[in-house]
Amino acid sequence: MKDTKKVLSVQDVSCLGQCSNTVALPILAAAGLETVMLPTALLSTHTGGFQGYSFLDLTEEMEKILLHLSTLPWRFDYLYTGYFGSSEQISILQRYLPGVLAPRAMRIIDPVMGDEGRLYSIYDHTYVRHMRRLCEGADVITPNLTEACLLADLPYVGPRYDAVLYETLLARLHELGARRVLLTGVLFDEQTIGVLGHEEGLAPFRATSPYVNRHFHGTGDVFTGSLIGFLGRGLSFEEASARAVRFVSDCIADTVPVMDTHWYGLRFEGRLDALTKQ
Numbered sequence: 001m002k003d004t005k006k007v008l009s010v011q012d013v014s015c016l017g018q019c020s021n022t023v024a025l026p027i028l029a030a031a032g033l034e035t036v037m038l039p040t041a042l043l044s045t046h047t048g049g050f051q052g053y054s055f056l057d058l059t060e061e062m063e064k065i066l067l068h069l070s071t072l073p074w075r076f077d078y079l080y081t082g083y084f085g086s087s088e089q090i091s092i093l094q095r096y097l098p099g100v101l102a103p104r105a106m107r108i109i110d111p112v113m114g115d116e117g118r119l120y121s122i123y124d125h126t127y128v129r130h131m132r133r134l135c136e137g138a139d140v141i142t143p144n145l146t147e148a149c150l151l152a153d154l155p156y157v158g159p160r161y162d163a164v165l166y167e168t169l170l171a172r173l174h175e176l177g178a179r180r181v182l183l184t185g186v187l188f189d190e191q192t193i194g195v196l197g198h199e200e201g202l203a204p205f206r207a208t209s210p211y212v213n214r215h216f217h218g219t220g221d222v223f224t225g226s227l228i229g230f231l232g233r234g235l236s237f238e239e240a241s242a243r244a245v246r247f248v249s250d251c252i253a254d255t256v257p258v259m260d261t262h263w264y265g266l267r268f269e270g271r272l273d274a275l276t277k278q
């Protein structure tokens, strides 16, 4: 039997909130991938809509963990990065990557920085610069529109699809050095949301689902986690993107009925079999 592929998942642990590693672990496991966790911070909850959360920055610990991991014989087949606690963490990670990743590891960067036109409060423009550098060597980046505009240094334009603008955005993101770009949360029309994907040398593609006009926390984490799961299952970039869009849409359908109490994340548990099946 072949050994499982290993994903180095670099993001926080939010104890309650269904985001980052608490989402990545079950989703990647359902897809048959093994998660090697590198926590960036430990929070009581995520920062979207909760008051008074605790936040422990793990920058120093990350370096110790990476130092140890790099002495071990295992190398990781995927890099998946999400929410970092500081700019310095990005520099530390970049320093250790050559020692921990397999030679042809796939680097998937979700440049978590903001939403709805605003940077998350813990980040600043130095952080954006560091994130640009991390995206340079990426195989796939999955920014939402806020993050895409920050990376491309363009003003935020809202989620409404506009062909010329979005082509400019995709082109700028490729200029950064990312091979494949998936713009998430694109509102194609009043009823249709989805992703706009582009791989160098190929025509752009869309993957869409019905638009539900409410804000759902953690959709980006469920999307990128399931995208890696489907890629790990051997699907092409385009097919994996379409399956991840459908997965998120199904999770949203399960979340809507419980939104009054479960407003902080997506109910994905009942949909994991989509990743388990071939």
Ligand code: PXL
Pocket (backbone or CB within 6 Å): 012, 014, 019, 020, 043, 045, 046, 047, 048, 083, 112, 120, 217, 218, 219, 220, 221
């Ligand atoms: O879902 C992105 C995310 C991850 N981790 C933490 C967050 C957020 C978004 O708000 O606060 C701690």
